[in-house]
Amino acid sequence: MVKICCLGPSNVGGPTMAVIALKCPAIEVVFVGISVARIAAWSSNVLPIYEPGLDDVSFSLKGQRSKISSIQIGCSLVDVKHQRARKPSRTLKEVYANWVPEDRILTTNLWSAELSKLAANAFLAQRISSVNAISALCEATGADVAEVAYAVGKDTRIGPKFLNASVGFGGSCFQKDILNLVYICECNGLPEVAHYWKQVIKINDYQKTRFVNRVVSSMFNTVSGKKIAILGFAFKKDTGDTRETAAIDVCKGLLGDKASISIYDPQPMSPTAVKQVTVTWDAYEATRGAHGVCILTEWDEFKQLDYKKIYDNMQKPAFLFDGRNVVDPEKLREIGFIVYSIGKPLDAWLKDMPAVA
Numbered sequence: 001m002v003k004i005c006c007l008g009p010s011n012v013g014g015p016t017m018a019v020i021a022l023k024c025p026a027i028e029v030v031f032v033g034i035s036v037a038r039i040a041a042w043s044s045n046v047l048p049i050y051e052p053g054l055d056d057v058s059f060s061l062k063g064q065r066s067k068i069s070s071i072q073i074g075c076s077l078v079d080v081k082h083q084r085a086r087k088p089s090r091t092l093k094e095v096y097a098n099w100v101p102e103d104r105i106l107t108t109n110l111w112s113a114e115l116s117k118l119a120a121n122a123f124l125a126q127r128i129s130s131v132n133a134i135s136a137l138c139e140a141t142g143a144d145v146a147e148v149a150y151a152v153g154k155d156t157r158i159g160p161k162f163l164n165a166s167v168g169f170g171g172s173c174f175q176k177d178i179l180n181l182v183y184i185c186e187c188n189g190l191p192e193v194a195h196y197w198k199q200v201i202k203i204n205d206y207q208k209t210r211f212v213n214r215v216v217s218s219m220f221n222t223v224s225g226k227k228i229a230i231l232g233f234a235f236k237k238d239t240g241d242t243r244e245t246a247a248i249d250v251c252k253g254l255l256g257d258k259a260s261i262s263i264y265d266p267q268p269m270s271p272t273a274v275k276q277v278t279v280t281w282d283a284y285e286a287t288r289g290a291h292g293v294c295i296l297t298e299w300d301e302f303k304q305l306d307y308k309k310i311y312d313n314m315q316k317p318a319f320l321f322d323g324r325n326v327v328d329p330e331k332l333r334e335i336g337f338i339v340y341s342i343g344k345p346l347d348a349w350l351k352d353m354p355a356v357a
Ligand SMILES: NC(=O)C1=CN([C@@H]2O[C@H](COP(=O)(O)OP(=O)(O)OC[C@H]3O[C@@H](n4cnc5c(N)ncnc54)[C@H](O)[C@@H]3O)[C@@H](O)[C@H]2O)C=CC1
Pocket: 007, 008, 009, 010, 011, 012, 013, 032, 033, 034, 035, 038, 172, 173
């Protein structure tokens, strides 16, 4: 029986270990962390994090819970030291070979592995910053970023994925990995390369600022004392993870002009990164009496909302700012909303109000 010790079973470690436990009956997984309650939750019916499919994996493991139930605080690394003679990459390869075809398990030298991870995330983030940069140009010219992205993505050399314009990418990975890449470039005397990758983050920051400016300039150049409902706080749909979410910067920008903010996200969350906001558990409650609505996460639920009901309960004129292009702007304009959708032809109301970031 091989034993794998996971230090810090949370967003990455938890699901990874759950899959290893499921796929590798001969391996015992041990969780080690600083929060007893959080570790205990991994052995309970209410998992500490939300991710589609994770409950099913956990359910399948029920019969073999003892394999992942060990709770320890503190850990001895003596056993790890004794394993040194064996190449770690070979041991890991054997673990993954339980369910991944061997020709799909790549082994490289240490720096290639490190840079592959960083470069993959940097390339993905770069695609989003590229399409977001084009979204600003679409608004200035009258093009529709969804049409442009679709046409561009038809070229099989480019492909259609990761070309959705947004209020900006978030999450704990993209920015961290790019900054890591930038740091390694600088340490290796490559300032031009470092500068190149920094621009991906700069455009991401620009996009968030541009969105806030659109909101403020549309609403008579101030949101002071106005209620703004935020629909979606997670950094992407189908997760309860709010780390480095674009919504934090948008809320901070609006709070800077003294807006009154009411947040609704389908997943329970407490936005510790932003103070003086109200959190509600219902989209209709969050938008009741609001002057404006900002959609900041692409949850499917937001496509199905009764926007006529929302409109009827809002202050007039009622503004809706879609940072994820989840609603049909024309349908909402028919209801009476003044609508801004990232990278889409501008509402007549907004045309003369350029959002200078
Ligand atoms: N979030 C992601 O998708 C990715 C994360 N990573 C890296 O993986 C690592 C974990 O990431 P996440 O799971 O997202 O972080 P997380 O913050 O969700 O989880 C960290 C876990 O470590 C525990 N912990 C913290 N200090 C500890 C200590 N001194 N002793 C024992 N346990 C401790 C915490 O209680 C928590 O359960 C980080 O180093 C992160 O940079 C790498 C790639 C992607």
